[in-house]
Amino acid sequence: MSLRSPLGKVRGLGSAKEGVIHWWAQRMTAVALIPLLIWFVASIAAMAGADYGAFREWIATPVVSVLLVLMTIAVFHHAQLGLQVVLEDYVHTEWLKIAAIALVKFAAIGLAIASIFSIVKIALG
Template identity: 45%
Template sequence: MSLRTPLAQVRGLGSARDGAHHWWMQRITALMLIPLFVWFVGTMVTMATGSYAEAVAFVRSPIAAGALLVLIAVIFYHAVLGLQVVIEDYISAEGTQIGAVVIMRFVMSLLAAISVVAVFNVAVGG
């Protein structure tokens, strides 16, 4: 037995069956960002008085480079999830909403890729 009206069933209105996953992923990424940000801020504070060569040497260590890559991935994924909710909540026209989400995802993917390439360039000495 469905609680939706026959018209709603024909139109396909109802749950997208995606909301709970989206909600959980946003919470999980937020929890992942807590220790990553503590590590990142602590590292930046301790390196504030260091030289450029020391910073490059730090990023060249596999653990630091890996942690930076994880931080970048989690930050951008979390941002995409949050921005998608904002777009879906505040843009009412469906076509404009879909276009805005596509553009936002493209821009965020581009920025994430640029960030990853930058870390790789420093990490491998390029």
């Protein structure tokens, strides 16, 4: 007995051999974000009202720079994985769906690089 659907057979679409990679990456980034976001929000709350110099000094602290880069990577990876699922669920015009997902992925990469570059620039003074 074949486990493939009749439609899948007709279209010739087989397994992409990727299995649960997308699902697993969403969970792993979620787990990583639990401590990172609690740390980030607590830090921002503790520094509310601080001036420009104080913020830059904080970002430039090595531990903070590294944690911010880790948070940036996890946030944008998690966000684009999530938005991809939303688009796959609600956009039913094939080309529009593919275009929207591609746009989301490009934007996530661009925004992540912009954040990391800014953090590194501040850190290296």
